[in-house]
Amino acid sequence: MFLACCAKNPVTGKKEVRIFSDKDEIVFGKEVYQSVIKEYGIYQNKNYETLVNEIGFKLAAHTERKLPYSFTLLNTNMINAFAAPGGYVFVTKGLLEFIENEDELACVIGHELGHINARHSMKAVEKQYGYEILFSIISAITEKDLTSLKEYADATFGLIMLGYGRDNEFQADELGIIYAKRAGFKPDAMIAFFNKLKKLEPSKPTSLEKLFLSHPPTDERIKRIQKKISTI
Numbered sequence: 272m273f274l275a276c277c278a279k280n281p282v283t284g285k286k287e288v289r290i291f292s293d294k295d296e297i298v299f300g301k302e303v304y305q306s307v308i309k310e311y312g313i314y315q316n317k318n319y320e321t322l323v324n325e326i327g328f329k330l331a332a333h334t335e336r337k338l339p340y341s342f343t344l345l346n347t348n349m350i351n352a353f354a355a356p357g358g359y360v361f362v363t364k365g366l367l368e369f370i371e372n373e374d375e376l377a378c379v380i381g382h383e384l385g386h387i388n389a390r391h392s393m394k395a396v397e398k399q400y401g402y403e404i405l406f407s408i409i410s411a412i413t414e415k416d417l418t419s420l421k422e423y424a425d426a427t428f429g430l431i432m433l434g435y436g437r438d439n440e441f442q443a444d445e446l447g448i449i450y451a452k453r454a455g456f457k458p459d460a461m462i463a464f465f466n467k468l469k470k471l472e473p474s475k476p477t478s479l480e481k482l483f484l485s486h487p488p489t490d491e492r493i494k495r496i497q498k499k500i501s502t503i
Contacts, residue, residue: 281335282389282446289390290397290405291356297339298412299396300357302424303431307345307361310428314344314364323362326377326456327384331358333453336388342380350471353431354383356392369467374460377451382461385446391435396427437487444492445499458500465493 278289291299327342338358348365355361360383362376370376386392397405404423411419434440448458469489 280390282385282442287394288397290402291393291409293336293338295409295412296393297357298417299408299420299424299427300355300359302417302420303355303357303427304341304343304359306421306424306428307355307359308343311345311347311361311363314346314367316344316364316367319367320344322373323367323376323380326373327360327380329454330377330381330384330450330456333450334384334388338387340384340387350468352379352383354386354392355428355431356387356396358387360384360387370464371467372460374451374457375464377454377456378447378458378461378464381447381450381454381456382443383447384450385443386435386439388446389439389442391439391443392427392431395430395435399426399430440487441492441495444496448496448499449503452503458496458503461496462493462500465489465496 278287279285280287323342323344327340331338331340336358340358340360342360342362344367345361345363347363348368349363350365350369352360352362352366360380362380366379367376370379400408400423408420408423411417435443444461448461451460452458
């Protein structure tokens with residue numbers, strides 16, 4: 272416990288116990304990234320890759336944390352996007368074929384950047400693992416013996432796919448539209464995106480199952496977004 276420090280959350284400004292430094296998070300996130308790529312593979316599409324990177328880095332410039340962000344396309348028809356620790360954002364082939372414009376994509380990527388900036392994934396890891404395991408992870412990072420990190424990276428990937436909980440998802444929604452607004456995109460595109468998702472909820476359970484099981488009810492998210500947009 273003496274190794275843990277108290278630091279301000281970059282989004283809320285509130286003090287919280289922090290086990291991992293930003294440097295630790297980046298190294299650990301790289302291992303999680305490898306787990307994700309192994310699971311889904313990279314979707315090779317130059318036009319989409321250019322689009323996602325242009326929008327992603329434009330949004331990242333307006334976030335609270337200055338991390339080495341990366342944006343990766345995944346070769347799966349699942350309609351989803353998610354983030355790993357350290358600045359890694361993933362967008363699926365299915366999502367790219369589902370969205371209708373850059374504003375919708377910006378809001379979705381902004382949502383994932385919200386998870387990263389509020390440290391939702393790292394707080395989930397700190398909550399899931401005991402201190403003994405957490406310090407063994409940090410020890411592996413600092414001693415550069417990353418072979419022992421693989422099992423924890425795989426488990427963290429599974430943890431990410433289960434979602435971060437209602438409050439964290441609501442916060443990421445709000446941050447997503449804030450970042451979109453700052454970067455010059457239309458934040459109300461998030462509402463249009465969710466309305467389209469609602470229409471698919473009963474008809475495409477396989478491609479949306481993980482997304483809807485791990486996120487709050489869509490209607491409630493829309494109401495909260497509408498309220499937040501009126502304040503920004």
